[in-house]
Amino acid sequence: xxxxxxxxxxxxxxxxxxxxxxxxxxxxxxxxxxxxxxxxxxxxxxxxxxxxxxxxxxxxxxxxxxxxxxxxxxxxxxxxxxxxxxxxxxxxxxxxxxxxxxxxxxxxxxxxxxxxxxxxxxxxxxxxxxxxxxxxxxxxxxxxxxxxxxxxxxxxxxxxxxxxxxxxxxxxxxxxxxxxxxxxxxxxxxxxxxxxxxxxxxxxxxxxxxxxxxxxxxxxxxxxxxxxxxxxxxxxxxxxxxxxxxxxxxxxxxxxxxxxxxxxxxxxxxxxxxxxxxxxxxxxxxxxxxxxxxxxxxxxxxxxxxxxxxxxxxxxxxxxxxxxxxxxxxxxxxxxxxxxxxxxxxxxxxxxxxxxxxxxxxxxxxxxxxxxxxxxxxxxx
Amino acid sequence: xxxxxxxxxxxxxxxxxxxxxxxxxxxxxxxxxxxxxxxxxxxxxxxxxxxxxxxxxxxxxxxxxxxxxxxxxxxxxxxxxxxxxxxxxxxxxxxxxxxxxxxxxxxxxxxxxxxxxxxxxxxxxxxxxxxxxxxxxxxxxxxxxxxxxxxxxxxxxxxxxxxxxxxxxxxxxxxxxxxxxxxxxxxxxxxxxxxxxxxxxxxxxxxxxxxxxxxxxxxxxxxxxxxxxxxxxxxxxxxxxxxxxxxxxxxxxxxxxxxxxxxxxxxxxxxxxxxxxxxxxxxxxxxxxxxxxxxxxxxxxxxxxxxx
Ligand code: SF4
Ligand code: SF4
Numbered sequence: 075x076x077x078x079x080x081x082x083x084x085x086x087x088x089x090x091x092x093x094x095x096x097x098x099x100x101x102x103x104x105x106x107x108x109x110x111x112x113x114x115x116x117x118x119x120x121x122x123x124x125x126x127x128x129x130x131x132x133x134x135x136x137x138x139x140x141x142x143x144x145x146x147x148x149x150x151x152x153x154x155x156x157x158x159x160x161x162x163x164x165x166x167x168x169x170x171x172x173x174x175x176x177x178x179x180x181x182x183x184x185x186x187x188x189x190x191x192x193x194x195x196x197x198x199x200x201x202x203x204x205x206x207x208x209x210x211x212x213x214x215x216x217x218x219x220x221x222x223x224x225x226x227x228x229x230x231x232x233x234x235x236x237x238x239x240x241x242x243x244x245x246x247x248x249x250x251x252x253x254x255x256x257x258x259x260x261x262x263x264x265x266x267x268x269x270x271x272x273x274x275x276x277x278x279x280x281x282x283x284x285x286x287x288x289x290x291x292x293x294x295x296x297x298x299x300x301x302x303x304x305x306x307x308x309x310x311x312x313x314x315x316x317x318x319x320x321x322x323x324x325x326x327x328x329x330x331x332x333x334x335x336x337x338x339x340x341x342x343x344x345x346x347x348x349x350x351x352x353x354x355x356x357x358x359x360x361x362x363x364x365x366x367x368x369x370x371x372x373x374x375x376x377x378x379x380x381x382x383x384x385x386x387x388x389x390x391x392x393x394x395x396x397x398x399x400x401x402x403x404x405x406x407x408x409x410x411x412x413x414x415x416x417x418x419x420x421x422x423x424x425x426x427x428x429x430x431x432x433x434x435x436x437x438x439x440x441x442x443x444x445x446x447x448x449x450x451x452x453x454x455x
Numbered sequence: 456x457x458x459x460x461x462x463x464x465x466x467x468x469x470x471x472x473x474x475x476x477x478x479x480x481x482x483x484x485x486x487x488x489x490x491x492x493x494x495x496x497x498x499x500x501x502x503x504x505x506x507x508x509x510x511x512x513x514x515x516x517x518x519x520x521x522x523x524x525x526x527x528x529x530x531x532x533x534x535x536x537x538x539x540x541x542x543x544x545x546x547x548x549x550x551x552x553x554x555x556x557x558x559x560x561x562x563x564x565x566x567x568x569x570x571x572x573x574x575x576x577x578x579x580x581x582x583x584x585x586x587x588x589x590x591x592x593x594x595x596x597x598x599x600x601x602x603x604x605x606x607x608x609x610x611x612x613x614x615x616x617x618x619x620x621x622x623x624x625x626x627x628x629x630x631x632x633x634x635x636x637x638x639x640x641x642x643x644x645x646x647x648x649x650x651x652x653x654x655x656x657x658x659x660x661x662x663x664x665x666x667x668x669x670x671x672x673x674x675x676x677x678x679x680x681x682x683x684x685x686x687x688x689x690x691x692x693x694x695x696x697x698x699x700x701x702x703x704x705x706x707x708x709x710x711x712x713x714x715x716x717x718x719x720x721x722x723x724x725x726x727x728x729x730x731x732x733x734x735x736x737x738x739x740x741x742x743x744x745x746x747x748x749x750x751x752x753x754x755x756x757x758x759x760x761x762x763x
Contacts, residue, residue, distance in 0.1 A: 109620025116542060116617045119608035147735050149742035180603020180618065180625040191600050193584035197717055198606050200724060202582055242735045249731045250724060260717040261580050261610040264687075264708050273716045405614040406537045406704075 085301065086432070089425045096422010099415040100177055108180060111415040117408025122416045125399035127174030127423065130391050131167055132205075132255055133283050137294070138164020138212060139248035140287030144317075146241045153310055158219055158440050159298065159431075160291045165212035166427045171205060173423055197257035204251035211244045219438040252283040259397055267401035269341050269352050272332050275397075281328060282359075282390055285321040288314040289363075289386035294431075296380040302435050311379045318386060319367040326360050351396050359389010497592030497691060498637065499659030500646060501666055502566050504696045504703065505676055506653035509549055509564035513645035513654065517547045517568075520633065520644035540567050543619040543628040547645060554698045563696065565703040566645070566654070568630040569594060569615045570683060571691035574712035580610035585627075592659065592691045593632035601627060612687050612713050613706065632691065659691055666695055688712030 103111045114121040141160035144150040176182040188202040214233060221230040233240075256279030259266055272278070292314050299306040333339040342349045366372050366382045373379060404410060412420075434440060511531070518525070526544040534540060540548040547568035553560050571594045578586040578594060585600035586607055603625060608616045619625035633643035641647070646654035655662065663684055670677045682694035686708050694705065701707045 105623075107621065107623040108618075108625065109622070115620065116539060116608065117614070119605035119616075119618065143735070147739045147742065149746060178604075180605065181601060182603075184602045187583045187600055187602050191583035191585075193579075193582055195579050195714075195718065195721055196582040196584075196606075197721060198580065198604060199582040200721065238739060242732060242739070245735050246728055246731045250728060253720075253727075254724075257717055257720040258606070260720055261576055261606075261713060263711075263713050263716065264612040264706065265609075273719070276720050402609070405539065407539045 086429075089429050089432075092425035093422050093429060095418050096420075096425060099418040099422065102415055103177055103419065111413060113410055113413040113416065115408050115410070117405035118410035120398065120402075121178075121410060122399070122412035122420055123174050123178040125395050126391075126420050127178070128171055129255060129394040129398040131171045131174065132251065133279075133286055133390055133394060134290050134387065135164040135167030135171075136248065136252060136283040136287035137290040138167075138215075138287075139245050140284060141291055142215065142241045143245050144288075146238060147245070150313070152313065155307055156291050156295050156310055156314075158216070159295060160287075161212060161215045162219070162434055162440070163290070163294055163427075163431065165209065165216050166430055168205060168209040168212060170423050170427055172209065173426075174420070175205075177419055197254050197261065200250060200254040201258060204247050204254060208244065208247040208251060211240060211247060214240055215244060219434075219440065223438050248283075249280065253277065253280040255279055259402075262402060265403040266397065267348050267403070268336075268338050269333070269345065269348055270397045270401055272336060274328065274332055278325070278328055278332070281321060281325040282393060285318055285325055286386055286390040288317055289383040289390075292379060292383035293387055296376065296383075298431065298435060301432070306376050308376055311376050312373050315367050315373050315379045315382060318382075319364045322360050322364050322367075322386070326356075326364065329356070329360070348401055351392070351400060355389050355392040355396055357389075358385055359387075359393060363389070497590060497659055498632070499592060499657065499662045499691045499693060500632075500643070501655040501657070501662040502692065502694045503653050503655070503669070504563055504565050504694060506651050507549070507564040507566065508651055508653075509551055509562065510650065511549050512648045512650060513566060514545070514547055514549060516644040516648035517630070518545070520636070521546060521631075535562075541615065541617050541629075543617045543621075543625075545617075546628065546630040550704050552703050554702055563698060563703055565694075565696075565705065567704070568645075568692070569632070570613050570686075571630075571632050572612075572687055572712075573689040573691070574687065574714050576610040576612055576687070576713040577607035577616055579714040579717065580606040582606065589634065591634075591637060593634035593637065595631055595634050596627055596629065598626050603627075610713070612708050659693070662693055666693055669695060685710040 099111070108114060112121055112123075137160040141153060141157050145153050145157045176185065179185060188199070189206075193199050215237075218230055218233050221227075221233065253276035256275035256277070259271070259275055260273065263271055292311055296306050296311075330339070333342065342352050363382055363386045366378070366385070372382065514529070517523070523544040523546070526542050528539050528542050528545050528548060534549060535551040535553065540550055547566060550565045550567055552563045552565065554563050555561060571588075571592055573588070575586065575588050575594050578584075578588050580586075581601075582604065583600045583602060585597045586594060587597070588594050603618075605618060605627075607627060608614075608618060616627050616629045618627060633641070633645075636643060642656040646656040655665070657665075663681060666681045666684075670679055670681075676697055677695055678697065678699060680696075680700065682696070682700045682705055683690040683692055688711065694700065696703060
């Protein structure tokens, strides 16, 4: 185990460099303004920070509430070992979203206006409220790790007492939040491409988040397992891999059924080049994983499961880019490709999260913990 | 705003009061707030493109009134291309379109600015309510609320709101329908200066009647369509033209307001919240009970094994 840890520094150095570059770009953004550092324009008011950091970031944080639901609500105790890392990842994911918004907003110093001026008809209002409250809930959900480490028994007891209501609140907020990102796009019936625009966008967003949640957990726990030098629990990986095709199956039916009902299914064959993007997200992120995860042999190897999960994650990222950026029409006369500062900022924020996760594994009891609420999990270890 | 917040508080109070109050809060939410926006009797502007000669006096008047400096999009030589026509210093502009008839070039000039929708996507999108449809017609912007999320820019079906990208403290900019002039009983700067009568400022409903009259009087000149009468649920600005409006760069949009689907989704939030909470609590209780039963039976088994 020691040796594997010694290998890490190279990765750490790269992450640190990326994080510092990101930090420098953020400074530039505050000094020179959005127009100077980004390629956004009147024709493309939302760029990569919204498409990647907000849209993908929130969806990839879905591992938190899906795992919490599996473990604490549906009684899937064997997944207990991944619950805490998943909640931490979700928490970091949401912090990143907030940080990215602080970069992306034109007047970030007025972000608190979202709390005092309410337009309850705005889907973005719902998003803002959910981001704020859910980040707080996630912090509470993760806090036992901190309290355990510090041996603060009183707060630990309090948190344990409200654990289940907290988890349920987290699930409700996530449900609203994941779907409300879809609701936001409902406002663009004239500019979002008809392959993607549908009144059921919020439902599609929700189901794709449900599917990507377990995939992110598989993906992430494999990577941390590799770099921390502990073997990934096969039972957990296989179990999660078994859940995914069911959710993706529902998602696929919704996607195709919706296109058929709206009479737009033909577009995925005829409307070049948009249809290529549709097939990319569906083949990579939905159809292929459904097939692979349904094969028993495939589920036998952790490595294959890892790659299957990676496909789901990739497909989701393509989907979110499709709806929030690529297939959202620009005003005539404009073009957009993210600038270096935009990319460096997004990458830098991502590196920050990786660093914090790495640190958390070093500092907090992440995998073997909480004897009191799950004795079975311990027995399995 | 106040009413909105109060109804929301009531709603959330009701939600907290328990699952029993699932008496569809949806219609209440959907109908509150936006009533005034459906008011069709505010002020309007009729743009008769057959009368416009492209002199751009309105563009200059607009810049003067709003203290806007000149900017690259003013370059007249480019206004017939697919180049941007508006920016944060240009709230209105003239698009020149060659709708060649026979061998002769025929130029049509179309004034572009915020349409002041009856059900504006921008106002519905703005999470802090910085953009508002006023009873009298204008869709106004309140800088002191805006946080710069730019959702309004993306949500506008006509691609109107612009941003002060060059600034470190940027704000949204768009035509205000000269709300501040209207408040003083003046007409907007652009129509006040138009020398040909291509712009006419009056009550929206009167303008629709007048537009219908003009079409009836000269059916060979106009196409039989008032752009803005029903587009995205109607707009305060109305257009007449001799050629189809897409040719003039006015997008062919649906008659349903752009906010309809989003409004429905937002109305579903309280029931979804309650339903999910109930579902999860129920599932948790069932799982817990099942586990207890399991534990009991396994204990019994153990004891049974021991006694044997
Ligand atoms: S045209 Fe655009 S900016 Fe103007 S009111 Fe309509 S949605 Fe708002
Ligand atoms: S940029 Fe300002 S005005 Fe536009 S939606 Fe955001 S907060 Fe509202």
